[in-house]
Amino acid sequence: MNSFVRFGTIVFTVVGSACASxxxxxxxxxxxxxxxRLRSEPYSFxxxxxxxxxxRLVVRDAVTWQGVWAQTFRGGSVPPIPVxxxxxxxxxxxxxxxxxxxxxxxxxDGASAEATGDLAVAVRSISPGSGCGVxxxxxxxxxxxxxxxxxxxxxxxxxxxVTNCQ
Numbered sequence: 099m100n101s102f103v104r105f106g107t108i109v110f111t112v113v114g115s116a117c118a119s120x121x122x123x124x125x126x127x128x129x130x131x132x133x134x135r136l137r138s139e140p141y142s143f144x145x146x147x148x149x150x151x152x153x154r155l156v157v158r159d160a161v162t163w164q165g166v167w168a169q170t171f172r173g174g175s176v177p178p179i180p181v182x183x184x185x186x187x188x189x190x191x192x193x194x195x196x197x198x199x200x201x202x203x204x205x206x207d208g209a210s211a212e213a214t215g216d217l218a219v220a221v222r223s224i225s226p227g228s229g230c231g232v233x234x235x236x237x238x239x240x241x242x243x244x245x246x247x248x249x250x251x252x253x254x255x256x257x258x259x260v261t262n263c264q
Contacts, residue, residue, distance in 0.1 A: 128210040131217065135206055135243045136180065142194075142203045142239035148172025149193030149238050154221070154254045157182075157189040158247065166191055170240055188247045192221050192254070193240045200233035201226030201261065206243040216251040219243075223258040230263035 137143045148169040157163050160182070166189075167179045182189060194204040207220035221241075226232050 128212050128218065131209040131211050131245055133206070133209045133243055133245055135241065137241070140205065142205065143241045144170060145200070145203070145237045145239050146174070146235075147193065147238040147240045149240055150196045151193075152195040153191065153193040155189075155191040155193075156252045157191060158249075159184055163189065170242075182244065184247065186247055187244050189242055189244055190219050190252065190254075191240065191242050193238065194223055196236060196238050197225075198234075198236055199226070200235055200237055201230050202237055202239055204239045204241050206241045209243075209245050211248075212253070216253055217245065217248050218253045218255050219245075220255050220257070223256070225258070225260050227260045227262050230261055 135143070148171070155166060157166055163182060163184075164179065168176060170191075171177065190206060190209070192204050192206060194202055203224040205222045205224070207222050209217055209219045212218050
C-alpha cells in the first residue's frame with residue numbers, strides 16, 4: 099500500500115453468511131450505528147481505482163482522506179473531494195483489489211457498535227458466477243461510507259457472494 103495512506107486500527111474477521119441489510123448487528127448486545135455510503139445505489143462506489151490490492155481502511159483525518167481519494171481515482175480525472183467533518187465522522191474504505199474482468203464488486207453493508215466498544219463493519223465481496231457475461235476490462239472495486247467518529251478498534255466482518263447468472 100502506498101506510504102501516504104495511514105491506517106487506523108483495522109482487524110479482519112471472516113463470517114459465513116452474507117449481510118444484505120443497510121445496518122448490521124453481530125450479537126443481541128450490538129447497537130446499529132448510523133452509516134451512509136458515498137454511493138446510494140447497491141453497487142461499489144467505483145469499479146476502477148488505484149487500489150490494486152485488497153484494502154480495509156479507517157480514515158480519521160483530512161490528510162489521509164486526501165491520499166485515499168487520490169488513490170481511488172488514480173490514473174483518471176479526480177472529482178472534488180467530499181468534505182468530511184473528522185471531529186464528528188470518520189470513513190471506512192474497502193477495496194477488492196485487481197480483477198481481470200468486470201462482474202466483481204465490494205459493498206459496505208452496515209455498521210454496529212459492539213458491547214466491547216469496537217465498531218463492526220459488514221463488508222460483502224461479490225464475484226461473477228460461471229454463466230455471467232462480463233466485460234474484459236480490468237477492475238479494482240472500492241466502496242466508501244461515513245460513520246460517526248469512534249477512536250476504538252474497527253473490525254471488518256467479511257462475507258462473499260457469487261452472482262448467479264443463467
